[in-house]
Amino acid sequence: MSKGTLFDKVWDSHTVGTLPSGQTQLFIGLHLIHEVTSPQAFAMLRERNLKVLFPIRTVATVDHIVPTENQARPFVDTLAEEMMQALEQNCKENNITFYNIGCGSQGIVHVIAPEQGLTQPGMTIACGDSHTSTHGAFGAIAFGIGTSQVRDVLASQTLALSKLKVRKIEVNGTLKPGVYAKDVILHVIRTLGVKGGVGYAYEFAGSTFEQMSMEERMTVCNMSIEGGARCGYINPDQVTYEYLKGRDFAPKDADWDKAVAWWESIKSDADAEYDDVVTFDAAEIPPTVTWGITPGQGIGVNQAVPTPDELPADDRTLAEEAYRYMDLAPGQLIQGTKVDVCFIGSCTNGRISDLREAAKIAQGHHVAEGIKAFVVPGSERVKKQAEAEGLDKIFVEAGFEWREAGCSMCLAMNPDKLEGRQISASSSNRNFKGRQGSSSGRTLLMSPAMVAAAALKGEVFDVRELL
Structure with a gap:
């Protein structure tokens, strides 16, 4: 090799x-x-x-x-x-x-x-x-x-x-409570920009990703494209193999050992050369919420919408457009922003671990009055597993709707759509204008746990206060 x-x-x-x-x-x-x-x-x-x-x-x-x-x-x-x-x-x-x-x-x-x-x-x-x-x-x-x-x-x-360049994105350390894989990738995109990855494959490396489950890693790689990268990947390791072993199409018996040997051989070498390397400290990543009309327009839940003079000159025109469209003022705190609809699901965050984290927040509480909140499992298998664990009951008792598997409101090519100027707390991956089914609807991206917190409070809320 x-x-x-x-x-x-x-x-x-x-x-x-x-x-x-x-x-x-x-x-x-x-x-x-x-x-x-x-x-x-x-x-x-x-x-x-x-x-x-x-x-x-x-x-x-x-x-x-x-x-x-x-x-x-x-x-x-x-x-x-x-x-x-x-x-x-x-x-x-x-x-x-x-x-x-x-x-x-x-x-x-x-x-x-x-x-x-x-x-x-x-x-x-x-x-x-x-x-x-x-x-x-x-x-x-x-x-x-x-x-x-x-x-x-x-x-x-x-x-x-055309072959891509490779940028290594290294995140080291342990994420603080209330900070999830979704926050990590939103933070990376916020820092490098939505066009920062153009022409690159992103290799995610470092102790933070090593500590993540496969489902958390999928959330991170899922949104590589939102940072402009053509693809994103994480080197396979024991976590990968334990996840795959015994699954329907995974190699069996002697073929398994051969496969693992091959998988080990394709990992990036310790002395591999990269076209670029960027490092982050996991401890500095907060629960993150988007405030604008691209996944790169994100801030920590305790932070304020940036003012034009806080932004690079190249970003100011888009920021002005985002202020108008989102009806948010520069310098306004994002926490406390009222929401109408709360959506948990999508290929980014519709897996069983996502639903478990959201259910932990929902349990024993109730969706705020006037809020439409719903949970859409990513697959029929996820739905079955969630129901076996009683997650559906937790959500329904808390006032969420429990749905069948599908893409749902992530891109709204189905009956699940925002109406008019509604604002959505969403665990999906895109907050473009009109993305969730209404040409004037607004989307705030966040982790499933943060969406659950928003549903309970009727506004953007710091999930750490509910843990």
């Missing part, structure tokens, strides 16, 4: 050739598809009379358009029903494994692949979804791709890509 970073090793081992453009033709080990970005790709194949080259390397689920309250077919939304039927038909015609609603394993694409052991170290993974970087938590190189690239992977199992 060549010396260098995990990124270099995985890239080199999946390189088919160099194209005339200078780009690498990269073999893709696992292709994940869903109902939104695949219909056009399959149509393009049909137009060219092409087949799916390796159906066994493609796995499908339905997540973006799925209603989380009433899942009766046909869906009330005719466009959603059409997309659903197209995916069912395309998977059937091409012999692709499809995790449909009610099979017990349906859910958000970036939740179901890890929980089934489809995602493994050293893989190249692609999906027509921005947050495919999630899978890098396992030491995979995972890219979100566009529809024409979905076509390319279906037809050739390869992608034309």
